[in-house]
Amino acid sequence: MKLSIKKYGALLAKYMKNSKLSLFLLALILGGSIGLQLVNPMLISFFIDGIGANKPMNDLIKAAVLFIIAAFTQQLLAIASTYLSQNIGWRTTNTLRRDMVKHCLSLDMNYFKEHPSGELVERIDGDVTALFNFFSKLFISFANNVLLMVGIILVLAFKSPLIGLAFTLFLVLAFSILGRTQKDAVDNFGKDREITTKFYGFLGEHLDCTEEIKVNGAGSYCLERFMELLRKWLPIRLKAHLSGYKIWITLSGLFGMGDIMIFALGGYLWYKGNITLGLVYLMINYFQLLENPLDQLREQLMDIQKATASIIRIEELLKLTSSIKDDGTASLGEEEELSLSFEEVSFSYEKEIPVLQNITFDLGAGKVLGILGHTGCGKTTLARLVVRFYEPDSGNIYLNGKKQQDILLKDIRKSIAYVTQEVQLFHASVRDNITFFNPGIPDELIISTICRMGLKDWYENLKEGLDTVLVPGGGMSSGEAQLLTLVRVFLRNPRLIILDEASARLDPVTERFLENALSTLIEGRACIIIAHRLSTVQRADNILILDKGRMLEYGQREELLKNKNSRLNELLSFGIEEVLV
Ligand SMILES: Nc1ncnc2c1ncn2[C@@H]1O[C@H](COP(=O)(O)OP(=O)(O)OP(=O)(O)O)[C@@H](O)[C@H]1O
Known part of the structure; x- marks a missing residue:
């Protein structure tokens, strides 16, 4: 797993361009700190030799004071470098996180279908x-x-070439031994990251389905799969950590041997009168000083390898492009009403398995189209095509007479609201749940819309009003949650609404509230309702009945009702709820 220096450079240049000053300061501080690390033992060495040589007391006191100042400055530099490096690290990684989230949001739905949420979190x-x-x-x-x-080597070589050579030989030996031990560790840590990603993918997916798992009593099966994954993970994690431990043992062994060598060499040279006691101290101190950078260099080499694996995965993700190209330039304008047309539209999720075939219809501005059909006939798919989650295989979709691909994607998403059956609530305040975290919507408007959509009683019972925190999957009945989604849509003020009606039976009072809210909501807007209720069908101007992805019947509701042989009449006579739910 290798990357060119150019790639590392490009990544650093891209994400560190706003931290140039901090980086420069950090380099200065770390450089200063190295200088002090080298100077401090030299001061003590001078002190020791000074005592032996009966140097004037003044010189010794100066050396001692300099030592204290240097040690104190070193601590200050350590604090400053920690502050700066944390700051640079957080700022750059947060920018990268933002870019990745933005990129993921621009990908088409196929990507999210293939990658569970936990896996995305890990990525x-x-x-x-x-x-x-x-x-x-x-x-x-x-x-x-x-x-x-x-x-260290230069200072020692300057004082005694033999000691400089001994240190150099030790470092060469240490690097070659550590290099071999390290390779194992990198492979094992790579395997550990792979299974970690899988684990979070599993966890995310199953947490999303907690309710279904509980209701269906599948807890024990899921737990068994969970344990199976943990059982696979344990030996991999153990191996990774043992190889990390092996490196530590090797390093300690090397330095143990090195200590013996340094003591022997220092003692011998001092005994022979070739070096002073101060230089012996300097040798020992510098040798201990080596342990840290050697260990850090080893870790940093490992970090570069880990980072390489992550950079490659991040690059792979950032390289993915959406099959939905956002290169249209036409605008849908701000105020115009919106009309929609499908012209011979066909679509399939997977090759050779058609889901929609030759769908053609017109939805005039301000009109309501009711779509009926058995489960799996392609109603939701049709809605997804309108908001351009997917691209038709053939045929065209027009909005206000403009080809969908020619229109700015943000205009499409802004002008059309798609309300799915599943109501998603955030762990956030009622206000944020309604406004999708848009702080620009005044509270008075939110409250008046809540009341207008029939949630007055519910709102008045909230302990902290709009600040009350909602919990995903709890705290609201399904009818209330549906009404809440209508409040969301109303505040967005879209020009076309697609409503996938919930098929669950609601109590008559909630149903009446929903009916009233719906009437208010769709007034003056084009609307597609995937209908499950007789009352909804009655408000449609046109009806489209789908069967296995094909148009079984399409026309004005009143005309179809007049025709005794129409499929619509057939559905109504059986009772639409009975047939479609
Ligand atoms: N993301 C997907 N990937 C692959 N196939 C899919 C996907 N979504 C739906 N399908 C398939 O496409 C067909 C139409 O599904 P769709 O959800 O559009 O039907 P529907 O009429 O809305 O059904 P329902 O009334 O149950 O919601 C089904 O056979 C379904 O299995």
């Missing part, structure tokens, strides 16, 4: 988090650690 958060170190200070700190090592 957007897990992979991006793995890049935190990469962005925060990886390359600067990497360069600094190399510099620190080179600095």
Whole structure:
């Protein structure tokens, strides 16, 4: 798994362009910190040799004071570098997270069908988090650690070439041994990330279906699959962590051996009178100082490999494009009414399995089209085509006479409201649930719309009014939730409404509220209602009956009612709710 330096550079340049000053400061601070790490032991070495050589007290006190100042400054630099690197890391990864969420939202529905929500969370958060170190200070700190090592060797080689050579040999040996141990760890951590993604995919999918799982008593089966996944995960995780542990043991072993070497060499050279006691101290101190950058470099190499895997996955995701091209330029205007036409439209989700075939109809501005048909005949699919979640395989869809592909996608989505049967509530206040977090809608308008849509009693019982927090999947009856979606739509003020009527039977009072709300809502707007109720069919101007994706009957409702042999009359005589629900 490799990436070119150019790719790393491009990513860093893109996401760090707003952090140039912070990066520059961080590089300075880390450089300063390296200098101090090298200087401090030299001061102590000077102090030790100074005592031995009976240097004036003044010089020794100066060295001691300098040591204290340097140590204090080092702590301040450590705080500043932590602050800066955290800041850079969070800012850049948050920008990347935002870009990924934005990109995912632009993808077509097929993508969401194929990727469970948990997997997306892991992609957007897990992979991006793995890049935190990469962005925060990886390359600067990497360069600094190399510099620190080179600095140590140069200072020692200057004082004694033999000691410089011994340190260099030790580092070469350490890197080659660690490199081998590391490879194992990277492979094992890669496998661990893969199964982690799978686990979160599983979790997200099953949490979404908690109600169905409980109702159908499938809890134990799901738990068994959950345990199976955990059982697979355990050895992989253990292996990954053991290989991390192996690196730690190797490193400790290397430094244990190194310590022996340094003590022996230092003792021998001092005994022979080749070096001073201060230099022996410097050797020992520098050797201990090496452990940190060596360990950090090892970790950083591993971080680069982990980051590489994440960058590749992120790139793959960002490369995906929506099959729905948003390159239209025509506008739908702000005020015009909206009309819709289907012209010989055919569509299939999967090749060779047609879902809609040759659908043709017109929906004039301000008119209501009722769509009827058995389950699975393609009603929802037709609605999805209107809002351009999918593209027809053949035929054309027109809005106000303009081809759908030529119109700006944002205009389509703004002008059309699609109310599905499933009411989704956010864990948020009533206000946010209604406005979709748009702070520009005044409370008075929200409250008056709530009352207008028949939810006055419900609203008056809310303890904290619009600030009351709703919980997804609870706190509202299905009738109330449906009315709430109508409030949402009314406030959006769309020009075409598609309403997939809930097939669940509502009590007569709620049904009457819903009827009234609907009348208010659709007044003056074009409307497609996937009808499940007789009362809805009665308000339609035109009726389209689908059967296995084909048009079984289409025409003006009144004309169809006059025709005794029409399919509509047949449906009505059986009772539409009985036939379609
Ligand atoms: N995302 C999808 N991918 C593949 N096939 C799909 C998808 N959505 C629906 N289908 C299939 O397309 C056909 C039409 O489904 P659609 O949901 O449009 O029917 P419907 O008339 O709305 O049904 P219902 O009244 O039950 O909601 C069905 O055979 C269904 O299995």
